Amino acid sequence: QKEVEQDPGPLSVPEGAIVSLNCTYSNSAFQYFMWYRQYSRKGPELLMYTYSSGNKEDGRFTAQVDKSSKYISLFIRDSQPSDSATYLCAMSHGGYNKLIFGAGTRLAVHP
Amino acid sequence: ETGVTQTPRHLVMGMTNKKSLKCEQHLGHNAMYWYKQSAKKPLELMFVYNFKEQTENNSVPSRFSPECPNSSHLFLHLHTLQPEDSALYLCASSPGGGTEQYFGPGTRLTVT
Numbered sequence: 001q002k003e004v005e006q007d008p009g010p011l012s013v014p015e016g017a018i019v020s021l022n023c024t025y026s027n028s029a030f031q032y033f034m035w036y037r038q039y040s041r042k043g044p045e046l047l048m049y050t051y052s053s054g055n056k057e058d059g060r061f062t063a064q065v066d067k068s069s070k071y072i073s074l075f076i077r078d079s080q081p082s083d084s085a086t087y088l089c090a091m092s093h094g095g096y097n098k099l100i101f102g103a104g105t106r107l108a109v110h111p
Numbered sequence: 112e113t114g115v116t117q118t119p120r121h122l123v124m125g126m127t128n129k130k131s132l133k134c135e136q137h138l139g140h141n142a143m144y145w146y147k148q149s150a151k152k153p154l155e156l157m158f159v160y161n162f163k164e165q166t167e168n169n170s171v172p173s174r175f176s177p178e179c180p181n182s183s184h185l186f187l188h189l190h191t192l193q194p195e196d197s198a199l200y201l202c203a204s205s206p207g208g209g210t211e212q213y214f215g216p217g218t219r220l221t222v223t
Contacts (some may be wrong), residue, residue, distance in 0.1 A: 002153075041216075043201055045214070046212070046213060
């Protein structure tokens with residue numbers, strides 16, 4: 001079993017839709033959770049960073065962590081074509097420097 | 112320059128060549144990383160440096176040789192690579208603690 005599971009997609013939605021991206025994980029020691037956005041031919045860009053359980057909002061983006069279910073989500077409201085990218089989840093138990101990544105979900109937002 | 116820069120952006124090399132990838136971070140961070148990204152696979156951590164000292168080698172073959180002369184610069188020296196080493200090689204940096212990592216644009220490597 002992989003430590004972090006993420007549906008590769010692709011996920012195709014119309015402009016303006018609410019998008020839900022998810023990851024599940026197996027290691028209950030994970031405490032730090034991140035979402036990265038990666039455009040084609042670019043490096044990953046840190047979008048959201050959360051510690052432990054709960055929600056965090058930043059503009060159109062909301063990150064949610066449910067440690068009891070070992071499940072994290074990223075919601076994108078009012079999705080735009082510019083949101084079309086691959087979204088990577090990553091997590092850490094806080095051990096120095098070690099991030100474990102999901103394989104990424106490709107999202108396409110069409111006008 | 113801002114953030115994390117990588118050169119070259121694209122590299123094609125034969126299996127007998129020797130080449131080097133360069134990474135520079137302009138964020139004042141203490142830790143630097145090399146990752147390998149292959150199609151449809153999660154990012155694979157290769158090496159970690161903290162304050163110029165290597166703190167992690169994730170069982171990487173010796174044909175990949177990292178070098179970190181200072182906290183701002185990181186190199187990956189390549190020799191006698193295999194076609195399966197073709198991938199996007201990403202450099203990242205972070206402040207102490209390491210959970211917020213910032214990536215460069217990557218070097219797309221093709222081994223022929």
